Amino acid sequence: MRVWRQLTDFIARHGSAALITVHDVKGSAPREAGAHMVVRPDGAFHGTIGGGQLEFRMLDIAREMLDSGLRPARIVDQALGPDLGQCCGGRVKILIETFDRRDMEALAPLVEAEAAGGLFEVECRLEEGRVKREFSSAVGDDRWTGWRETHGERLTPVLLFGAGHVARALVLALAPLPFAVRWLDDREGAFPSHIPSNAHAVRLWDPEAEIAAADPGSFVLVMTHDHPLDMAITAAALKRDFPYVGLIGSATKRARFEKRFRETGVDEARIRALVCPIGIPGIADKDPAVIAASVTAQLLQLRERASLGRNLSPPADTNDT
Template sequence: MEVWQAVAEALETVGRAALVTVVEVRGSSPREAGARLVVWPDGRFRGTIGGGALEWRAIAEASRDLGSGRRSVRLSRIALGPELGQCCGGQVGLITEVLDASDLPAAKALAERAKAGPFTTVARFRRSAEALERDAVDTLAGPVGARLDDDGLLTEVFGERRRSVFLFGAGHVGRALVMALAPLPVSVAWFDPRPDAFPAHVPANAGVSLLGDPADTLAAAPEGSFVVVMTHSHSLDLAIVDAALAADAARFPYVGVIGSATKRARFERRLTEAGRAATRVADLVCPIGGTALKSKLPAVIAAATACELLVRDEQCIAALSPVAGGRPVDLRAPLSAQA
C-alpha cells in the first residue's frame, strides 16, 4: 500500500479518512514502527498494523474519531498484555489522524512525491493540534518507518523502496528464486545468455535480458544492488563474480553464487590470483542461502536465498536510515509550499 495514494483516494471519494501510524515500539509487538492503516468512515481499511486485538481496537477508535466530524490528531500508548491480553508483552504508540477534504492537496503532493522513491518527512506532534504539518526532507534509502522523539518530533519515511537484485541464470533455481522474490520489495533484473531459458511469463517486479559481457551488464546496475549468480556455467559464474567484486561493497553489498564449499575455495583462489582485494573476496557469499537447510530442491534453495537477501537488505537499510538513528535529516521546503 502506498499510504498517501490510499489517503487521497479516500478523501476524493468520501471526503474523510483516518491515518493510523505505529510511531513507538517498546518490547515485542505485532508490527514495526512505521506500519500504517488507512480507515474509511464506513469501517473499510487498507494496510495493517499487525492484525489481532491491537488492529481491531485501532480501527474502532479511528472510526469513533471519524464520527466526530472534525480534523484531529491523537497519540495513544497501549500496553499489549494488560490492555489487550496479547502475549507480545510490549507497548505500542499509535498516532491517529483524522483528515478531511482540506488535506487532499497535501495528500496528493505526498503521493506524487512517493512516485520518485523513498523520502523523509518531519513534523511536530502537539496534543492540542488538529493536524500534523509534514515538511519534506532529502531523499533517503531508508525503510518505511516512523519515530516519535521525546520532544515530539515525528520523523517518517514514505514511498516504496525496492532493492535492485541482479540475478544471473534462468535455470531451475533461478526460476524458483524469481517466484520467491515476486511478492517482496525488490526489483529483479534477470539475465541469461540463452534466449530460450526464460519462462513465457515473469512476475511484475522482474525484467529479463540476454546476458552479454558481465562487466558491461553490472556497470548499469544501480548503487547498492545485490548480485546473485547461478548460471549454467562455472566459468561464467566466475566471470560475473569477478566483475562484481571489482567494485566496492557500497556498490554491490551482496555478491552471492550458488555452489558448494569446494566451489567457494576454487573461486577464492582464482579471484585472489586475479588481484581482487582480500576483503572483497571474503565478502563473497557461497553457498547462498546458508547451510542450515540440507535440501537441494530448487524451491527450498530459493526460499533460503530470499530470506538471506532480506536479512542483508535490512542490515544495509539500518546503516543509512535516519529513523534508525543514522545520518541527520536536512530540512527542505515544506510540502505545503509545493502543493
Template sequence: MQDAPLKPFRFADATRWVRAGVPVAMVTIVEVKGSAPREAGIRMLVTADDLVGTIGGGHLEWRGMDIAREMIAKGENGEQRRIERIPLGPALGQCCGGVVRLAFEVLTHDDLAWLDAVESAFATGKALARHVPVTGAVRTEASRDLLPSVQLADDSWIDTLVPNDMHIVLFGAGHVGHALVKVLATLPCRVHWVDERDTLFPAGLPENVEAEATDTAEAVVDQAPAGSYFLVMTHSHALDQTLCERIFRRTDFAYFGLIGSKTKRAKFEHRMAEHGIDAARFPEMTCPMGVSGITDKAPAMIAVAIVAQLLQVRDQRAAALAASRREAVHP
C-alpha cells in the same frame, strides 16, 4: 478485509489511492514502551476494504483498522489526524504487556505535496523528515539521518523517512529465481531481475520487481546503485563467472552471492585468480548461499534460505550503522 496476500507498505500505494480519490488512512507506530509486536516507524495503509502493510497483526492491528475506518467514514467532518494510546494488555486481548501509540492520518489531496516529496527523495536515495502536527499542514525537509525514526511530542511528531535499503539484482530466471521473486514480492525491497531469455519471465510481475531481458548483463552490474545485493544464478557457468568477475570490480555492494556448491566455488576462485582477481577478496563472495541448517534443495527451500540470509545481512548493516551514529554523537 482483502483475501489476497498482504502487500508490504509503500508510499506509492498511498499516492495512487489519493490521486484516484479512494479514501485512505495511514497508521504509524509513533511510540513503543515495553513489549510490542512491531517497532516505532512501522506503518500501514487502510481503506474501507483493503490493507497494505502491517503493524504487527492481532488485536492491535484490528483496533488500528477500526479507528482508521471510523475516521475515513466521517470524512471531512471528522478528525483528519489523531494520536491514540493503546495498552497491549488483557483489555485488548494481547499479552505483550507494552504500550503503543498510533498516529492516524486520513490522506487527502492536500497530502500529495509531501507524498510526492517522499517519492522524489527516495528516487535519489535521500532521507526526508516530516513534521506532522495533529492540526495544520505537514512540513518536509531533507534529513541527514540514515535510519528511520519517530520523535513524538504532545500534539505532533517528526517522522524521518529513509529509502528502502534493499536493492536486489537477481541474475537468472530459472526455478530458484522464480521461487525467490515470489518470496521477495512480500518484502519491502526492489528487485531488478535479469536474464537473457525474455520468455522465462512470468506475466503479471509483482509491483516491486522489474524484469530485463539483456545479453549484456555485465552492464547491469555496473549500473546498479551502491549497496546493492547481487544474486548470481544464471543458466550458464561461464556467464556466472563473468558476472562474478564484474561484481568484484566494485567495492560498494551489500551482498554478493553465487549459487552453487563448495566445489563450484573452488573452481570459480581458481579461474578468477587466473584472471587477476585478488584472492584476498574471495571471502566477500557468498557461495553456497543461504542460512545454514536447511538441507532441502527444492527451489522454494533454497529461496527461503537465501532470503533469510539477505535479511540477516540487512539487519547487521543497520546495527553497524546505528552504532556508528551513536559513536559520532557520543565519541
C-alpha cells in the same frame, strides 16, 4: 507498503479511508514507531501495527470515525499489558486520521515523494484538529511545535543474473520486501510476462558494464544458464567490494571456480567472501521455492547486519549445481 499511494487509492475507490500510525513507543511493543495501517470504510486494510488486541481495537476506532465522518485526528494512548492484556508490556500512542476526496490535493505531494523512492521526512503539527504535514524545514524555528515523520523505504539494490526457475522464485520471494531488483538475462524471451513492481527486467548485453555501473551497496546473485557466464560475472563482481556476491552451486562448483579465480588474479580475501552455496545453513532441499526462501532469509540477515556493522553468517551446505 506505499502508505500514501494506498491511502489515495482507497479514497478514490471508496470515498474515504483512515490512516493508523504508531505515533510513539515506550518499552516493548509489537511494532516500531512509524508503522502504518490504511483502512477502508468496510474494514478491509493494508499494513499492520502488530496484530492482537491493539490492532483490533484501533481498527474498530478507525471504522467508527469513518462511519461518523469525524474529521479531527485522534491519539489513543494504550498500556499494552493493563489495557489490552498483551504480554509486550510497553506503552504506545496510536495516531488515527481519516481522509476523503477533499484531501486528495494535499496528499498528492506525499504520493509523489513516495513514488520517487528512498526515504523522506515531513514535519507535522496539529492544526484545527487535523495533522498538517510539510516538507519545508522548520529546524531552528522556535514557533514550530510538532513532530517529524519519516516515510518511504530504503531499498537495497540487488543485481540478479539469470532468469531460470530459481531466479523466478527468488524475484517473487523478494517482491514484498525492501529490495530493488535489476534482473538480467541474455536470452530473448527469458523473462515471465508479469514481474513484481520492485523488479526491473533487462536484456543482458555486457555483464562487466553492469557490474561496473552497479551501486557499491548492491547484493549480487549469479545463477545464469551457462557456467562460463557465471564464472565471468562472478569474477567481475568479486573485483569490486560488494557486501554480498552469491553464486548458485555446490561446493564442487565453488572449488572449480575458486581455482580459476586465483589463476586470473582475483584477491584471495574476495574469493573467501564469495557465498557459494547460497542460502542460510541447514536447508538442503533443492526445490526452487525453497532455495529462494533460504536466499531471501540470507539477504534479509545481511541487510540487517550491515546496518549494525556485523558479518554475514556462513553459507548454506548445498544448492543446485
